[in-house]
Amino acid sequence: MVVVPAKRLPLAKSRLSPLPGGLGGAHDRLVLALLADTVGAALASPAVAGVLVVTDDEDAAAVVTALGARTVPDEPDAGLNAALAHGARVSGSPAVAALSSDLPALRPEELTAALSAAGAAPRCFVADAQGTGTTLLTASGSELAPAFGTGSAARHRAGGALELTGPWPGLARDVDTPADLQAAAALGVGPRTAALLTAARCPAP
Numbered sequence: 334m335v336v337v338p339a340k341r342l343p344l345a346k347s348r349l350s351p352l353p354g355g356l357g358g359a360h361d362r363l364v365l366a367l368l369a370d371t372v373g374a375a376l377a378s379p380a381v382a383g384v385l386v387v388t389d390d391e392d393a394a395a396v397v398t399a400l401g402a403r404t405v406p407d408e409p410d411a412g413l414n415a416a417l418a419h420g421a422r423v424s425g426s427p428a429v430a431a432l433s434s435d436l437p438a439l440r441p442e443e444l445t446a447a448l449s450a451a452g453a454a455p456r457c458f459v460a461d462a463q464g465t466g467t468t469l470l471t472a473s474g475s476e477l478a479p480a481f482g483t484g485s486a487a488r489h490r491a492g493g494a495l496e497l498t499g500p501w502p503g504l505a506r507d508v509d510t511p512a513d514l515q516a517a518a519a520l521g522v523g524p525r526t527a528a529l530l531t532a533a534r535c536p537a538p
């Protein structure tokens with residue numbers, strides 16, 4: 334089971350503001366598109382039994398539910414790691430993966446390969462493109478013990494999780510800033526993010 338966290342849209346991804354060019358004013362729609370493309374790619378991986386999104390945002394919940402994910406309220410309301418631990422508990426699954434919700438360039442094959450590689454150890458993680466953050470943390474027969482946040486790769490490493498590396502540029506490419514969004518677009522993003530970027534380049538008359 335893959336657990337994906339999502340804050341309320343207006344509060345999430347504050348580093349993405351101000352958005353460039355034609356994307357101005359589209360913050361919530363962009364955050365939702367990033368989430369939906371991430372969840373869509375995860376659901377398309379045959380290695381994924383299901384996706385559970387931990388969120389209190391009704392719009393986000395409606396969109397990911399339509400894609401085939403389950404949702405659960407962020408009952409702890411105590412930050413990202415509490416939300417992930419809650420999702421892992423609620424999932425009831427012995428094999429859980431926490432996946433960042435801002436990976437619009439994620440390809441199902443990348444996640445399939447990373448989850449397969451994760452069989453090598455009880456806890457594994459994939460670092461973000463900068464090498465300092467984490468985009469995927471897996472646990473099988475072990476507590477997830479998420480330690481996401483700035484510098485999380487070092488914490489997950491120090492906590493005994495095995496670092497996985499592979500040809501997974503979309504899995505590593507999290508989007509925190511407008512420059513990250515450009516880098517993701519260069520890799521190729523999922524349909525919802527792509528539609529927003531296209532509309533921003535070619536505004537309706």
Ligand SMILES: Nc1nc2c(ncn2[C@@H]2O[C@H](COP(=O)(O)OP(=O)(O)OP(=O)(O)O)[C@@H](O)[C@H]2O)c(=O)[nH]1
Pocket residue numbers: 338339340341344345346347348349387388389407410411412413416433434435482509
């Ligand atoms: N359910 C839930 N999700 C969270 C929480 N905090 C962060 N997230 C989600 O976790 C993901 C990664 O978190 P960050 O990259 O730190 O995101 P952020 O706090 O929205 O971003 P900034 O405001 O730019 O720092 C984002 O998609 C958030 O929506 C939380 O308390 N609960």
Ligand SMILES: C=C(OP(=O)(O)O)C(=O)O
Pocket residue numbers: 461465466467468480481482483484485486507509
């Ligand atoms: C939440 C994390 O980072 P960011 O704030 O870059 O998304 C992380 O990498 O653990």
